[in-house]
Amino acid sequence: MIDSITIERVMDAAEIVDVVSDFVTLRKRGVNMLGLCPFHNEKTPSFTVSPAKGIFKCFGCGKSGTSVHFIMEHETLNYPEAIKWLAKKYHIDVVEKEDSEEQKQQKDERESMMIVSAFAQKFFTRYLWNENEGRTIGLSYFRERSFRDDILKKFEVGFAPEGKLPFTEAAQKEGYRIEYLEKTGLTIKHDDWIRDRFAGRVMFPIHNLAGRAIAFGGRILKEDKNTSKYLNSPESEIYHKSKILYGIYQARREIVINNKCYLVEGYTDVLSMHQAGIENAVASSGTALTIDQLRLINRFTQNITIIYDGDAAGIKASLRGIDIVLEEGMNVKVLLLPDGDDPDSFAKKMGADGFQQYIKKNETDFIKFKTQLFLKETENDPLAKAQLISDVIRSIAVIPNDITRSVYIKECSKLLNVDEEILYNEIYKHKNKQTEDFRRKKTLSNIKQITSYKIEPEKFVTGLLVEELEFLRFLIKYCKTPLGKEEGENPHDPEVVNVDDFMINELEKDDLVSDNDLFKTIFNEIRENIDNESFDSLKYFIQHPNGNISKLATDLISEKFQESKRWSKAGAYTEKEEDILDRLIPKIVLEYKHRKIRFMLEAIEKKIDEASDCEKIREEELIKYMNLKRVEKLIADKLGNRTFI
Numbered sequence: 097m098i099d100s101i102t103i104e105r106v107m108d109a110a111e112i113v114d115v116v117s118d119f120v121t122l123r124k125r126g127v128n129m130l131g132l133c134p135f136h137n138e139k140t141p142s143f144t145v146s147p148a149k150g151i152f153k154c155f156g157c158g159k160s161g162t163s164v165h166f167i168m169e170h171e172t173l174n175y176p177e178a179i180k181w182l183a184k185k186y187h188i189d190v191v192e193k194e195d196s197e198e199q200k201q202q203k204d205e206r207e208s209m210m211i212v213s214a215f216a217q218k219f220f221t222r223y224l225w226n227e228n229e230g231r232t233i234g235l236s237y238f239r240e241r242s243f244r245d246d247i248l249k250k251f252e253v254g255f256a257p258e259g260k261l262p263f264t265e266a267a268q269k270e271g272y273r274i275e276y277l278e279k280t281g282l283t284i285k286h287d288d289w290i291r292d293r294f295a296g297r298v299m300f301p302i303h304n305l306a307g308r309a310i311a312f313g314g315r316i317l318k319e320d321k322n323t324s325k326y327l328n329s330p331e332s333e334i335y336h337k338s339k340i341l342y343g344i345y346q347a348r349r350e351i352v353i354n355n356k357c358y359l360v361e362g363y364t365d366v367l368s369m370h371q372a373g374i375e376n377a378v379a380s381s382g383t384a385l386t387i388d389q390l391r392l393i394n395r396f397t398q399n400i401t402i403i404y405d406g407d408a409a410g411i412k413a414s415l416r417g418i419d420i421v422l423e424e425g426m427n428v429k430v431l432l433l434p435d436g437d438d439p440d441s442f443a444k445k446m447g448a449d450g451f452q453q454y455i456k457k458n459e460t461d462f463i464k465f466k467t468q469l470f471l472k473e474t475e476n477d478p479l480a481k482a483q484l485i486s487d488v489i490r491s492i493a494v495i496p497n498d499i500t501r502s503v504y505i506k507e508c509s510k511l512l513n514v515d516e517e518i519l520y521n522e523i524y525k526h527k528n529k530q531t532e533d534f535r536r537k538k539t540l541s542n543i544k545q546i547t548s549y550k551i552e553p554e555k556f557v558t559g560l561l562v563e564e565l566e567f568l569r570f571l572i573k574y575c576k577t578p579l580g581k582e583e584g585e586n587p588h589d590p591e592v593v594n595v596d597d598f599m600i601n602e603l604e605k606d607d608l609v610s611d612n613d614l615f616k617t618i619f620n621e622i623r624e625n626i627d628n629e630s631f632d633s634l635k636y637f638i639q640h641p642n643g644n645i646s647k648l649a650t651d652l653i654s655e656k657f658q659e660s661k662r663w664s665k666a667g668a669y670t671e672k673e674e675d676i677l678d679r680l681i682p683k684i685v686l687e688y689k690h691r692k693i694r695f696m697l698e699a700i701e702k703k704i705d706e707a708s709d710c711e712k713i714r715e716e717e718l719i720k721y722m723n724l725k726r727v728e729k730l731i732a733d734k735l736g737n738r739t740f741i
């Protein structure tokens with residue numbers, strides 16, 4: 097973990113205008129700066145930077161945050177990586193907190209494997225371009241397929257020399273240990289023999305999001321029946337093939353800019369797409385598409401188009417898992433290439449423009465595609481057709497968005513020649529079951545994680561309730577602000593109570609502190625500083641070493657949350673929230689308690705339901721229920737009767 101003094105130094109140095117100006121041309125507009133947003137396509141600027149607040153915000157796409165968040169977003173880095181990126185820019189030494197022995201060892205091991213992989217990538221690339229064997233076999237293969245040099249260099253392709261051990265020996269000569277060569281799978285070692293895994297293959301390094309080579313795919317060029325055409329690195333500490341996509345590093349920026357991702361099958365498909373100017377393309381490299389890979393894409397866009405070359409059996413197999421994508425709320429389209437073509441051959445035949453036009457014209461949404469694909473074979477088979485209908489219904493039912501769902505229903509009713517009404521009914525049944533399952537899960541997990549809060553259009557799931565967020569916002573923002581006076585030991589000399597005192601005390605005395613980890617951390621750290629008058633809570637949490645907390649704190653104070661509409665509705669009350677804290681804060685606390693208690697009540701109701709055959713439990717729970725209900729009523733009365741605003 098990066099230590100907090102380093103983070104503070106980085107945050108102090110990384111002045112927002114300076115950081116953003118490296119990527120966006122800013123003009124002065126009042127107290128703020130204005131420019132074209134780098135995160136979405138726009139012609140009129142809606143991207144503002146506030147030097148005073150140290151934050152940026154785009155009024156077009158809603159992205160916002162500090163310098164660190166800007167770099168995270170722009171360079172697609174995680175929080176510690178972004179801090180390091182900025183530290184480098186401002187020549188600040190990064191001090192990392194001491195890890196435990198075990199963590200250190202694990203990290204060392206991963207790092208050693210990364211270093212070995214980096215060496216291998218450079219070795220293979222150099223071999224392809226500079227060595228006779230590499231040029232005559234490897235490079236001529238790529239040239240025959242008319243790949244341009246800039247594309248080959250962009251993907252850092254290479255060639256692994258033929259022979260038993262040339263690579264392993266070269267690596268060992270450079271001081272790389274056999275242990276890590278073996279762990280990364282570059283070298284295969286058995287009791288009595290040892291050899292290079294990829295000998296005689298053209299090499300496609302697989303990069304992680306930060307652009308480091310973590311694994312390889314190697315294609316054999318000789319006709320050899322005894323070995324498979326493609327060979328991949330085995331799973332390792334640094335390479336989990338179900339979690340990474342080939343080309344994601346090279347494609348990530350274009351995916352964001354185009355708000356779309358193309359998914360193709362192989363390494364050369366990705367290269368061809370890029371060469372054709374379609375740079376938002378990735379491949380799942382030999383595995384069936386996994387949910388983790390989809391989530392990886394989902395970090396950059398919700399729109400995904402899967403490109404297939406026309407082999408029906410393969411397509412049907414790969415379609416099975418895709419309902420998951422719909423469930424994630426992702427928008428999936430499918431594109432079928434003409435018979436006999438793959439993206440590689442097709443891109444070369446059509447050229448960039450032709451290919452792009454073909455895509456636009458021919459991509460079909462997933463459910464329609466699936467329905468059409470299976471419809472043919474069910475024509476004379478009513479049973480198969482019924483199966484298809486229920487299959488389609490299942491796919492539609494998981495779509496979270498009502499409007500999208502109804503569009504699909506309309507389409508499928510036409511395609512399947514089934515009444516819309518019938519489809520609606522079936523889907524309704526399905527949805528009901530889902531909701532019921534969901535409700536069960538929800539109540540069981542009690543108060544822990546119920547709603548997610550979303551900052552549109554980016555998703556930021558914290559598992560916090562709106563009331564909890566509001567509570568945290570006031571607690572962090574007005575932490576040391578005096579709230580009023582309270583009678584202490586000496587009634588003539590009342591003690592001043594600060595916001596943090598009041599809010600923390602209120603929850604603790606009723607034992608209603610949230611179970612949510614983010615909430616608990618913030619709550620506890622504020623309590624630890626309750627007597628520290630110089631504690632700058634805002635700064636403290638914005639610069640927090642935990643990236644989730646830092647992002648949450650920034651979001652809470654950025655404009656999305658300021659001046660909640662509730663406080664300044666329709667001009668009737670134009671008081672600023674900081675002027676009425678003495679009325680607002682007790683209300684915030686009450687609302688928080690009210691919500692918590694309502695969830696506790698729900699949980700008890702569920703328990704009573706479930707204990708239908710045990711009178712004793714029912715009775716106990718009922719007593720709890722009645723007591724809580726009284727408290728709820730008390731709070732509801734207070735909330736309703738006392739006019740705070």
Ligand SMILES: [Zn+2]
Pocket residue numbers: 133134135136143154155156157158159
């Ligand atoms: Zn924007």
